[in-house]
Amino acid sequence: MDYQKLAELCFPEVTQTPEDLEKIYPPRQLPEGARVTRMAPSPTGFIHLGNLFGALTDERIAHRSEGGICLLRIEDTDEKREVEGAIPLLLEALAYFGITFDEGATADGETGNYGPYTQSHRGDIYKVYVKKLVSEGKAYPCFMSEDEIAEIRQYQTEHGINPGIYGEYARCRDFTLEQVEEHLKNGEKPIFRFRSEGDPEKYFTIVDGIRGEISMPENVQDVVILKKNDLPTYHFAHVVDDHLMRITHIVRGEEWMASLPIHVQLFDALGLEPPVFGHNTVLMKTDEATGQKRKLSKRKDPELSLEFYKKLGYFPEGVREYLMTILNSDYEEWRMANPEADLKDFDFQPSKMSSSGTMFDLNKLNDVCKDVLARKTAEEIYDFMYEWSLQYEPEKHAVIEADKDMLLKVFDIDRGGEKPRKDLVYAGQIFDFVKYFFDGYFEYESPWPAECSPEDCREILRLYIEGYDPADDNSAWFGKVRAIASQLGYAEKPKEYKKNPDMYKGHVGHVSSVIRIAITGRANSPDLWTIQQIMGREMVERRIAAATEQFK
């Protein structure tokens, strides 16, 4: 068989050789040890936590190395899955979470010397390599119909034979030049398959950047490398692209591990050096219905979508922090030791990534967010709330915009210092947390303390407003509350009450609860004196008066 002739017959239009391409895409001139990574999504329009998870990994691995590059490549060899406008959407979402690329696809084109970065525009490049393989007898045109393949599959499954097109089932594998010519003359368009010489009895080992050494049997399948639409399959495209773009480290989901033998084989057949592969895990959750651990699902789990977090108003930094804690095992400790340090200074190591399925933990996310927000200034929080409400909550936005000065003071309560409050989590929750400052959102959310009779409540409020003086400092103010408590038969100190519960109706805490609920609608709040300072006399008096009405 004259493979050279077969190659010409199949690809008369292809004149370039791999050597030509080597010249166009020469090895990068980068510092020793620089890592080149890539994010390679399909433009399906759905951007999820897994994407961010992977992007963060790629970005960190690249940028942790001197002169490293992280690029964006669009894997659109399957037109069926493509969604209009998916790329700008993706870029925007990633940028929101602080991830940008050095090279590759952009919202309106692309940048870099190793393009095109969109696979559908690289058709000619892939063909050069397919032609080379054909000319060496390592790939061949295949004319089997879908029906034929389906039949073979059925036969194989019925007989307990490993399914697929390989060996004797690869009917076009050993076609003569004449047979190929004949099919071509009939107007049949072939696809191209790799001619596998793999031996399933033979195992090879490879060092995975995350998992360490893994061993697998060689691939035997004559996988499709060029499809009917003239575009390559993922297997072939990734090999060609990652080589030509001079990628050094590939991090991808563990769903790719099973096809690793194909990829290794392809690199080998092409005479190319494979990059370091790292296979990470999928994000899991416990299914509410079954109680079973399972992969986060696009259909069932809204929390998989990045939009979910944007909409609730999670700070991007918080989400990123959380992802980092589950991405690299020693991140959390590093963060505790370096609370103020830039994420970029963390020594990210692929080998420190987990290789068992990670449960997504909203609880932990919230906790991480609290820490992140505790380090923000009131101004930063306000600005974020402003943008968030502008986009998602127009009604709340109106109040947020109108009462900027007040909100800045509210967000500043117990902020800064050694022990800042940590009760702010995400924008939606924050608004809820402070909404009693707005008359339009104020309501009585907590029951009045049982220790205080309605008459006492009325009396407490009357005495309170009588003695209320905004000029009092915190301790003078609370001294008056104690006095009211004492006057009405409540203990001035909770401990006294605990010692002699029969001597009192309750203690000063119950009395201040009445005042607190009157002013905030809640039994729990930050320091009441501070709240009143922010609200101002007029609002305090109005709230007390309204509460008094409750006891008429």
Place this chain on the structure above:
RNA sequence: GGCCCGUUGGUCAAGCGGUUAAGACGGCGGCCUCUCACGCCGCAAACAUGGGUUCGAUUCCCGUACGGGUCACCA
């Protein structure tokens, strides 16, 4: 089903032949305290399982169970 990967407290996880088996989140109890939050102290809670190898296994090897992935002209 074949092949592959994985398995330390409820969750995230240190550990890489000899440890009282870290730490974080959550839970519980306490201190502080007018409430909440913060902070501090403490408690409960784990090496899936059976065989080896070894003076000694959470750590190395094999089997089993369980979980996950994958078997497309989808990525």
